[in-house]
Each structure stands twice: as C-alpha cells, then as structure tokens.
Amino acid sequence: MKIFLKLTSAFLFFSFFSNCLNAQTQSSDQTWDQIKNQAVASNKLIFVDLYFKGCMPCAQMEKEVFPDPKVAAFLENNFVTLKTDVLKEEIGKKLCMKYAVTGYPTFLFMNAEGKIIDIAAGFQSVDQFIELLQNAKENAQKGIFKKYSTQIDEKDYPEFYLKALAEKKLPPFETVDSYLKKQTSLFEEIPFTIIIGLRAGNQYDEFFIKNLDVFSKDYGRSSVHNHILNILRRKKKEFEKTNNIEDFKKLMNKVKPIYTTEEWTKYENALLKDFDTSKAQNEEAVKE
Structure with a gap:
C-alpha cells in the first residue's frame, strides 16, 4: 500500500511556490471579474493554477515547466493567467469549492466568460502541458465547454459541504x-x-x-x-x-x-x- 500512496500523494483529500508564471500573471487579490474583463479586453482565454506552498508537484511545475520558453510563449500569447494559493487566498478557496478540487496542482482552462474548457491535475511534463494548452485553445474556438456554470456563489452549496471544506473533515x-x-x-x-x-x-x-x-x-x-x-x-x-x-x-x-x-x-x-x-x-x- 505504501507504493500506491506515494504514487497518488498529489491527490490526497483536502491536501492543500509562489512566483509569477509570466509577466501577465495577476495577483489573486484582484477580483474574479477583473480577471475576466482583462481576458475580454485582450481577447484571450484564462488559465488558473491552483497550488499551495509545500506542494511538491506544484514546485516541480514551477521549476521545470512554467519557465520553458514554449510554455511561457503559449501562455503569454493566448491566456491571462492567475496563480492562487488555495490555503491563503479567497479566490483560490472559492474555485476549489466550485470545482471540488482535491489534488494539487490543479489547472483550470476557461474562456473570458468563465466557461470551463478543461480541468487537469498533477504534474505535467512540458509536452503534456503544451498539449493541454493547445487542446484548450482549439476547443474554445470550437465552442466546446464543460457543463459547469460561470457563477461562483457559496449560497449554491449545502451547509455541510461548506463546513467540510472549512474543517477539512468529511x-x-x-x-x-x-x-x-x-x-x-x-x-x-x-x-x-x-x-x-x-x-x-x-x-x-x-x-x-x-x-x-x-x-x-x-x-x-x-x-x-x-x-x-x-x-x-x-x-x-x-x-x-x-x-x-x-x-x-x-x-x-x-x-x-x-x-x-x-x-x-x-x-x-x-x-x-x-x-x-x-x-x-x-x-x-x-x-x-
């Protein structure tokens, strides 16, 4: 069982690195509406990196993948990016709530309206990550989105779910x-x-x-x-x-x-x- 736990350590329930992805990365104290407005103004998609300090796969992405010239260029040209600490920042906590994020890092790909194109989790190699970015861009162009709504409101969720998130207890x-x-x-x-x-x-x-x-x-x-x-x-x-x-x-x-x-x-x-x-x-x- 120890081997399996090591393989899946990035996906432990409620397990909750903090440099910019590139020059366009927004600090997470900006409102979600501001992020979407910038995406609209620049005619770009939105990429969100949900992470926390101490997460090894998150640090590995930061060190090996985001600095890669191909990755940095693709993000710069096609996405407004938001990097948010899910333990410390409110927007990160809300996004985890909405998308039931249970492993880190988790990446959200969406359009300027907040429609989800795709969600991915765990360490991705440069080639894997480039493929995710390209697929997100192509699916957005085709109008292919997931079923999630664009609203993020705690009132939509039952109290026991919010309590479980807050207390980190099922x-x-x-x-x-x-x-x-x-x-x-x-x-x-x-x-x-x-x-x-x-x-x-x-x-x-x-x-x-x-x-x-x-x-x-x-x-x-x-x-x-x-x-x-x-x-x-x-x-x-x-x-x-x-x-x-x-x-x-x-x-x-x-x-x-x-x-x-x-x-x-x-x-x-x-x-x-x-x-x-x-x-x-x-x-x-x-x-x-």
Whole structure:
C-alpha cells in the first residue's frame, strides 16, 4: 500500500511556490471579474493554477515547466493567467469549492466568460502541458465547454459541504446521502460536486462507474478519474477481505478506458502489487 500512496500523494483529500508564471500573471487579490474583463479586453482565454506552498508537484511545475520558453510563449500569447494559493487566498478557496478540487496542482482552462474548457491535475511534463494548452485553445474556438456554470456563489452549496471544506473533515455519509436523495438529478453540477468533493460511496460508487462517459463529457476527465481512484481504493479493501482479486480485476477493467495507457500502467500496478491476501491465507492456516 505504501507504493500506491506515494504514487497518488498529489491527490490526497483536502491536501492543500509562489512566483509569477509570466509577466501577465495577476495577483489573486484582484477580483474574479477583473480577471475576466482583462481576458475580454485582450481577447484571450484564462488559465488558473491552483497550488499551495509545500506542494511538491506544484514546485516541480514551477521549476521545470512554467519557465520553458514554449510554455511561457503559449501562455503569454493566448491566456491571462492567475496563480492562487488555495490555503491563503479567497479566490483560490472559492474555485476549489466550485470545482471540488482535491489534488494539487490543479489547472483550470476557461474562456473570458468563465466557461470551463478543461480541468487537469498533477504534474505535467512540458509536452503534456503544451498539449493541454493547445487542446484548450482549439476547443474554445470550437465552442466546446464543460457543463459547469460561470457563477461562483457559496449560497449554491449545502451547509455541510461548506463546513467540510472549512474543517477539512468529511461529514457523515447519512448527511450526504439524505441531500443527494432529494435532488432531481445527480447529473447536475452541485450533486456531482458533492459526490466527488466528499467522496460519497456506497450506491453512488456503482452509479458513478455506470455513468463514467457522461460525467467525463460534462465535467472533464481529470475530475472523474480522480474520483474513480477513490472508488478503487475503497473497493480494494472490500475485495481483500475475501481474497477476491479476480472480481477486483473485473471492476478495474470497467474503468480502464478513462485512463491513458501511462496512467493505467501506474495505477494498475500499484493497486494489484500489494493486494493483501495475507488475511485469507492466515484464516486457511487456522482451519488446517
């Protein structure tokens, strides 16, 4: 299990580097409207880097990727950029709230109106990051956006969600379940945010897996595949109790298509390498 934890350290729940990305980077004490207004005035998109001081992948991006001439030029020519510390700055906290950000760094790509084009998380190589930027630009030109609204208002969210963010503590499942059962559709933005932001499990795991393609299309692959990792970690514990690695592999194969080949190799190896069969083996030994 230690190997898996190392691989996914950038995606721990509520884990929360501070130089400019380039000359256009805005200090986060400016209002969100000012950022959007500048994007409108300059006919550019918006790039947001959600980070916190002490985050190793964030520091690695700062050192190895943002200074790259190709990256710096692409950002300068196509984006108004905002770098915000999610622990210290209000706009960073609000953006994490809205997009249920649970791993850092997280990158938001949006148009001047605040429509989300894409969301990505974790360290990206120069080539990977350039590809993200290019895809964001192309999709914006095609008018392809995610389902998120452009409004950021705490009043839209239930009190238990805001409290969980503030206290960095998950609420009882019964509280989350009661709220979700009252919603007319779990495919809407707020219920989706609640499910992934608070790691709603039980029946919501099956529902989420069944609707992977819909959620990926509506809210972005990154948010979805991070939540799937949470589900796999939960399910792994259940299958370990009965030493049922075959059914666990079947579950993994259901969600495999959402990951790149590189991602899947990393996560699959980590999940299966330390599959704990010791309990079942010990029980058999006792019987003998």
